[in-house]
Amino acid sequence: MLTASIVVPFAGAVLLVAARRLDGRTARWVAVAATAVPLVLMVVAWVRYDTSSTALFQLNERAPWIPSLGVGWRVGVDGIALALASLTALLFCAAVAYPVDTKGQPRHYYAWMLFLESVSLGLFLTTDLLLFYVFFDLSLVGMYFLIARWGHGQPRVTALKFFLYTLAGSLVMLLGILGLYLETDPLTFDMATIIRTQPLAGAGLRAGMVLLALIVGLAVKTPLVPVHTWLPPAHVDAPGPVSAILAGVLLKMGTFGLIRIPLAMLSDTFADWAFLLAIVATISIVYGALVALGQTNLKARIAYTSINHMGYAVLGIAVAGAMAADHADARRLALTGATVEMVAHGLITGALFLIAGSFWQRTQDYDLDHYGGLAQPARTLTFATTIAAFASLGLPGLAGFVAEVQIFIGTFAVYPAAAAVALLGLLITAALFLQMLQKLFFGELPPEHHQFPDLARSETAILGVLIALIVLIGVYPRWLLDLIDGTSRLLVGTG
Numbered sequence: 001m002l003t004a005s006i007v008v009p010f011a012g013a014v015l016l017v018a019a020r021r022l023d024g025r026t027a028r029w030v031a032v033a034a035t036a037v038p039l040v041l042m043v044v045a046w047v048r049y050d051t052s053s054t055a056l057f058q059l060n061e062r063a064p065w066i067p068s069l070g071v072g073w074r075v076g077v078d079g080i081a082l083a084l085a086s087l088t089a090l091l092f093c094a095a096v097a098y099p100v101d102t103k104g105q106p107r108h109y110y111a112w113m114l115f116l117e118s119v120s121l122g123l124f125l126t127t128d129l130l131l132f133y134v135f136f137d138l139s140l141v142g143m144y145f146l147i148a149r150w151g152h153g154q155p156r157v158t159a160l161k162f163f164l165y166t167l168a169g170s171l172v173m174l175l176g177i178l179g180l181y182l183e184t185d186p187l188t189f190d191m192a193t194i195i196r197t198q199p200l201a202g203a204g205l206r207a208g209m210v211l212l213a214l215i216v217g218l219a220v221k222t223p224l225v226p227v228h229t230w231l232p233p234a235h236v237d238a239p240g241p242v243s244a245i246l247a248g249v250l251l252k253m254g255t256f257g258l259i260r261i262p263l264a265m266l267s268d269t270f271a272d273w274a275f276l277l278a279i280v281a282t283i284s285i286v287y288g289a290l291v292a293l294g295q296t297n298l299k300a301r302i303a304y305t306s307i308n309h310m311g312y313a314v315l316g317i318a319v320a321g322a323m324a325a326d327h328a329d330a331r332r333l334a335l336t337g338a339t340v341e342m343v344a345h346g347l348i349t350g351a352l353f354l355i356a357g358s359f360w361q362r363t364q365d366y367d368l369d370h371y372g373g374l375a376q377p378a379r380t381l382t383f384a385t386t387i388a389a390f391a392s393l394g395l396p397g398l399a400g401f402v403a404e405v406q407i408f409i410g411t412f413a414v415y416p417a418a419a420a421v422a423l424l425g426l427l428i429t430a431a432l433f434l435q436m437l438q439k440l441f442f443g444e445l446p447p448e449h450h451q452f453p454d455l456a457r458s459e460t461a462i463l464g465v466l467i468a469l470i471v472l473i474g475v476y477p478r479w480l481l482d483l484i485d486g487t488s489r490l491l492v493g494t495g
Contacts, residue, residue: 024106031110070188079487095241116142173217222254235303240357248346271323284311289428334410341403373445
């Protein structure tokens with residue numbers, strides 16, 4: 001089942017490339033069908049997942065690949081991986097169905113989207129450390145071509161910067177993976193075995209160097225300050241649906257990797273450096289919000305809020321990994337909150353970038369100062385943007401609040417000073433989103449926008465699903481928390 005969710009999108013990509021006579025409409029529906037299959041399979045996996053089990057991975061599927069190196073086809077899920085894989089399947093289905101200008105190459109555009117979905121799901125579902133790296137790197141290839149061929153502005157330059165910057169980070173991470181692998185006995189890339197045996201426990205400097213390589217590589221992908229500079233231009237120049245995938249899925253590879261590898265496999269060493277990681281996360285929270293406030297480009301503003309929100313997730317992960325036995329429940333709460341933050345951010349920022357894509361489809365303009373008064377001609381667009389913005393600033397009753405309140409409670413118990421500083425990020429985020437809404441929808445309507453089209457039915461339907469989930473998590477989060485909390489207990493040692 002898990003293998004099928006990886007294989008089906010890849011098969012759909014191959015079909016689109018081979019079927020040269022497909023028109024754009026047919027290619028789009030083939031892609032939608034190929035993304036719907038993993039979404040259904042993730043729902044089935046969610047139903048079959050046992051939240052009361054003490055096994056780290058469930059629904060395991062295995063096959064030998066390179067036995068001499070300890071490499072195999074290993075897929076399985078814990079609660080955190082299943083939540084993020086389900087988010088991935090949903091966002092790809094939404095992004096593929098969302099209207100976009102494919103510039104006369106619909107088959108190839110949708111083929112690359114399906115390829116990217118295949119490797120993204122592979123990363124969240126694999127339990128083999130080498131396969132994790134393979135999928136991690138292949139995701140760069142898919143995103144590179146989607147930005148370079150279908151972006152705007154300076155897409156080729158932006159795509160090249162994105163690729164080289166993030167590839168450099170992944171190569172540093174590879175050094176850490178190899179350092180960890182060489183300490184296993186017998187040699188293996190099996191994640192479950194490495195987590196259970198903790199091969200670098202008590203290894204001192206060696207363990208510290210491996211941890212540093214892993215965190216640097218994953219920090220680039222997340223991204224954290226100061227290795228974040230590739231992200232804003234990538235978002236600005238990418239098509240709206242591609243930006244939704246970049247923010248909603250690819251950034252989560254960094255935060256998920258922090259949980260899956262250094263937190264789980266190097267727990268003692270991670271604890272020694274958790275406070276420093278919390279400091280970096282806090283800087284990212286405040287910096288991302290401040291710089292976002294200064295942006296007049298709609299997409300750049302949303303992009304910098306991603307740095308801010310990923311900072312919250314990393315702060316929760318750092319708290320979870322801290323060596324604070326007296327605060328085990330707070331650490332568990334922080335890790336659960338960090339995971340909910342990843343899901344909430346994917347839904348919220350995914351919706352915001354799809355909305356930004358709708359603006360581009362209508363005006364080819366992201367400048368906030370060129371808008372105003374759109375609440376009158378575009379009421380549905382105004383409603384959708386307002387709900388997503390309020391969710392992003394952490395309004396109670398919406399998904400962002402559920403995530404952030406858990407992170408802050410856990411952080412106040414372990415690192416109260418970091419929590420106090422991070423609260424500034426919430427105030428600045430509220431200001432930047434309220435200002436964005438004011439510039440877009442209120443005030444005087446420019447003459448050129450008197451006939452501004454509201455959201456089409458397809459756009460309304462897709463955004464409606466994402467917003468409904470944002471509200472559902474905010475009002476009734478138990479169905480999501482129950483899935484994640486068991487894994488959080490196992491990882492922080494309270495289960």
